[in-house]
Amino acid sequence: MKTFDIIIIGAGRASNLAKTAGKAGKKVAIIEKSSFGGTCPNRGCVPSKLLIGYAHVARSIKEASRHFIDAQINSINVEKIFEETNKHIYSVDPAYRNKFNENVTTFEGEASFLSNYAVTVNGEELTAPKIVIATGTRPKTPEHEKAWTSDDIFPLEGAVPKSITVVGSGFIACELVNFFDAVGIESKLLVRSQRILGNEDKDIAAIFKEEFTKNIDIEFDTSIQKVEHKDNMFHMTLINIDGSTKEHQSEALLYATGRDPNTDTLKLENTDIKVNERGFITRDDSFETSVKGIYVVGDASGEHMLQHAAAAEVNHLAKVLLKDNKEIHKFKYMPHAVFTHPEIASVGLTEQKAQELGIAYVASSRSWLASAKAQSLRVKYPRTKFLIDPNTYEILGCHLIGPESSIMMHQVLSIMHLDNDIRHLKEMIYIHPALSEAFLPAAVKAVADVRASKK
Ligand SMILES: Cc1cc2nc3c(=O)[nH]c(=O)nc-3n(C[C@H](O)[C@H](O)[C@H](O)COP(=O)(O)OP(=O)(O)OC[C@H]3O[C@@H](n4cnc5c(N)ncnc54)[C@H](O)[C@@H]3O)c2cc1C
Numbered sequence: 001m002k003t004f005d006i007i008i009i010g011a012g013r014a015s016n017l018a019k020t021a022g023k024a025g026k027k028v029a030i031i032e033k034s035s036f037g038g039t040c041p042n043r044g045c046v047p048s049k050l051l052i053g054y055a056h057v058a059r060s061i062k063e064a065s066r067h068f069i070d071a072q073i074n075s076i077n078v079e080k081i082f083e084e085t086n087k088h089i090y091s092v093d094p095a096y097r098n099k100f101n102e103n104v105t106t107f108e109g110e111a112s113f114l115s116n117y118a119v120t121v122n123g124e125e126l127t128a129p130k131i132v133i134a135t136g137t138r139p140k141t142p143e144h145e146k147a148w149t150s151d152d153i154f155p156l157e158g159a160v161p162k163s164i165t166v167v168g169s170g171f172i173a174c175e176l177v178n179f180f181d182a183v184g185i186e187s188k189l190l191v192r193s194q195r196i197l198g199n200e201d202k203d204i205a206a207i208f209k210e211e212f213t214k215n216i217d218i219e220f221d222t223s224i225q226k227v228e229h230k231d232n233m234f235h236m237t238l239i240n241i242d243g244s245t246k247e248h249q250s251e252a253l254l255y256a257t258g259r260d261p262n263t264d265t266l267k268l269e270n271t272d273i274k275v276n277e278r279g280f281i282t283r284d285d286s287f288e289t290s291v292k293g294i295y296v297v298g299d300a301s302g303e304h305m306l307q308h309a310a311a312a313e314v315n316h317l318a319k320v321l322l323k324d325n326k327e328i329h330k331f332k333y334m335p336h337a338v339f340t341h342p343e344i345a346s347v348g349l350t351e352q353k354a355q356e357l358g359i360a361y362v363a364s365s366r367s368w369l370a371s372a373k374a375q376s377l378r379v380k381y382p383r384t385k386f387l388i389d390p391n392t393y394e395i396l397g398c399h400l401i402g403p404e405s406s407i408m409m410h411q412v413l414s415i416m417h418l419d420n421d422i423r424h425l426k427e428m429i430y431i432h433p434a435l436s437e438a439f440l441p442a443a444v445k446a447v448a449d450v451r452a453s454k455k
Contacts, residue, residue, distance in 0.1 A: 004029045006321060007119055007128040009111045009266070012038020013298050013310035014134030015096050020318045022104035029128070031121050033110040036096035039136055039299070040307045042089055043154035048175055050085050052339045055182035059215075059341050062182075066378045076183045078160045086155035112267040116291050129293050130321055133273075133281060134314070135262040136299040142255035146229045149255055150176065161252035162186060165234065167224065168256035169196045171338045174212065176256060178340045181216050188250065189218045190238065196220075197338060201350040201399040203365060207381050208401060211342045227253065261300055278302060285328040287317055295320075304334050333416050337406035342381060345409035347416065348397035349387055361387040361396055362453045364446035368402055368438035377403055384442040386422060390453050393421045404435060411436055422446050 004027045008014045011032035018030040035042045054076075064071040097106060109122040118127045139149035150172055163186035166177040173189065174197060181187040196212070197205050212218070225239035234253040239245050261279045268275060274282045274290040280302030287295045297317055298310030309331065319325035335347035354361045368374035368382035382402025389396055398412045415424050425443035430436060 001118065001125045001127050002029070003027075004105070004126060004128040006130045006132065007031070007126055008132045008134060009119065010038065010134035010136055010262070010298075010300070011036045011096065011106075012040065012134060012136050013307070013314045014038075014132055015099060016311070017132060017134075017297075017314050017318050017321075018104050019099045019101075021322060022101045024322045026103060026322070028100075028104045029107060029126050030100070030104060031107040031109065031111040031119070033108070035093040036106075037092040038134075040310075041092040041096075043151050045307050047085050047089055047154040048150070048172070048179075049339055050088060051081065051179040052175065054081050055179040055341070058182040058184075073184070078183050078185065081183065082153075082156045082160055086157075089155045110265060112265060113270045113273075114267075116271045116273075116294065131294045132317065132321075133263075133266070133289070133294065133296045133300055134298045134310075135266065137259035137261050137302075137305070140255065140258045140260055142253070142257075143224070144227050144229065144234070144253065147227075147234070147253040147255055153254070160185070161250070163250040164188075164252040164254060165190060165236065165248065165250040166254045166256060168258075169193070169198060170256065170258070171197065171336075171340075173256035174338060174340045176254065177216055178212075182341070186250070187217065188248065189216055190222050190224065191218055191220050192223045193241075194220050197344070199350075200338070200344060200346060201385055201397070202352050203385055204344060204346070204383070204399045204401050207383060208338075208340075208342060208344060211381050211401075212340065215341065259299070259305070261302060263300060276302065285330060286320060287313060287329075304331070306334065306336055309334055333413070335409055335413055337409070339406065342379075342401050343403060343405045345400045345405035346398070347409060347413060348395065350397060350399065351385075351387060354387055354396065359396065360390055362390050362446070362450045363387050364442070364449040366438075366442035366445045368435070370441040371435060371438040372433035373435045374402070374438050379403075382438070384438060386442065386446040388422050388446050388450050390450050393423055393447070393450060395420055395422050402438075408436060408438075411439060422450075 006021050006028050008018050008030040011030050018028050021028045061071050061073050107121045111119050111121045114120050164180050165188045166173050167190045169191045177187050177189045196209050221241040222238050224236050226237040228235045233249050236248045237245050238248050263279050272291050276282055281296040281300055283289050283296050287297055289296050297313040299305050316329040333347050338344040351363050365385040385399040387397035395416050425439050426447050430440050
């Protein structure tokens with residue numbers, strides 16, 4: 001049995017922990033069954049956002065007429081787009097392996113537990129007093145063996161399809177279908193209910209639905225009743241919840257219908273580590289599992305399922321393990337964005353969540369169009385929605401829809417991080433007429449709405 005100070009299972013965000021611990025002189029084992037770097041740079045955030053860059057330019061040209069510009073796209077080299085994206089992906093694994101010093105031993109293979117503090121990989125047995133589980137998630141298995149998940153397009157090794165059907169209603173489905181459609185691949189999105197981006201605030205999701213359907217061909221209330229793959233095409237019978245059916249064909253079929261935790265192959269039954277009903281590993285506020293000295297970070301806990309959350313957890317755990325930092329790291333506010341057209345950014349409670357939890361709030365919503373820069377975009381939908389604590393003026397939630405929402409949101413995040421009070425957004429000076437200026441009338445209205453609620 002080989003002994004280490006720390007064993008890390010999964011070389012996604014936790015690669016940084018291996019690097020830092022190695023530098024601090026700890027003897028570290030890091031085990032990875034696929035590509036070092038994990039989901040984000042290999043098959044997640046990074047390649048999907050590289051694609052969004054191309055989609056963004058294509059959409060701008062397609063929508064140029066809004067600014068009285070007669071422009072058209074002559075051709076889009078989608079093969080080249082994927083070639084460039086693949087180039088990035090192929091560079092990730094070696095770059096991550098190079099992060100480690102001589103104190104870090106890398107193992108390529110699937111790890112599983114023999115007992116609480118003993119792990120096996122490729123027939124070797126390893127032990128450590130501290131073990132970090134950072135095994136992430138994988139896409140749910142598609143309902144047809146030839147159908148894709150997002151893993152199959154990152155990297156895309158075969159020919160680029162001319163048509164695609166995407167199944168799902170979450171951010172991955174929406175971002176991918178937005179890309180395919182924008183670069184001229186005939187696309188259809190199948191959504192099994194009327195809800196799309198159902199985790200977003202209901203008002204923002206409603207605007208999104210209205211705008212997104214202007215570009216994307218979406219069949220709501222629809223699922224695939226029957227699918228057959230022949231002559232390089234998927235032949236589908238689509239069924240609506242009203243029972244009506246129709247035939248549909250496309251060259252590719254991609255499922256983005258959710259993700260499962262990679263905990264089922266860890267042989268947790270040999271340990272006292274507990275999982276919840278969905279198979280995610282449970283933990284306390286210090287990321288420690290039900291076994292002392294064994295931690296879980298990132299997607300494997302099922303808590304946030306976001307790169308920046310996993311990265312922050314890993315950084316905090318490095319302090320706990322290397323500097324004996326006893327401080328509990330609590331994320332009160334975890335922001336996220338949906339990089340579609342239109343773009344969404346969100347932090348904190350949605351109105352429906354506040355209602356479900358019985359939390360007192362004042363909801364206040366304002367268009368961005370008081371800002372000249374927002375007007376210059378010549379779209380009407382951009383909007384800010386705040387949920388404010390009526391007693392303290394704390395921002396409980398902020399939801400944005402509009403161009404560059406993900407950038408705009410950082411202004412609100414700073415306030416929430418430093419001294420969370422909406423009145424700061426009302427009192428600060430904005431550069432006129434920058435897009436961020438749209439927060440001024442939104443904050444003025446939110447403060448007025450809170451005051452009115454007290455009368
Ligand atoms: C298409 C897509 C787009 C995304 N876009 C965004 C975005 O824009 N913003 C954002 O914040 N997040 C995004 N995410 C989510 C983000 O990628 C994840 O939250 C993040 O990568 C999680 O990091 P992690 O380290 O927890 O897990 P991972 O990065 O998944 O790492 C886990 C690693 O563990 C390995 N592993 C699993 N089991 C074992 C085992 N038994 N033995 C050895 N190794 C094992 C896996 O191979 C994997 O490499 C996206 C995800 C996808 C799929």
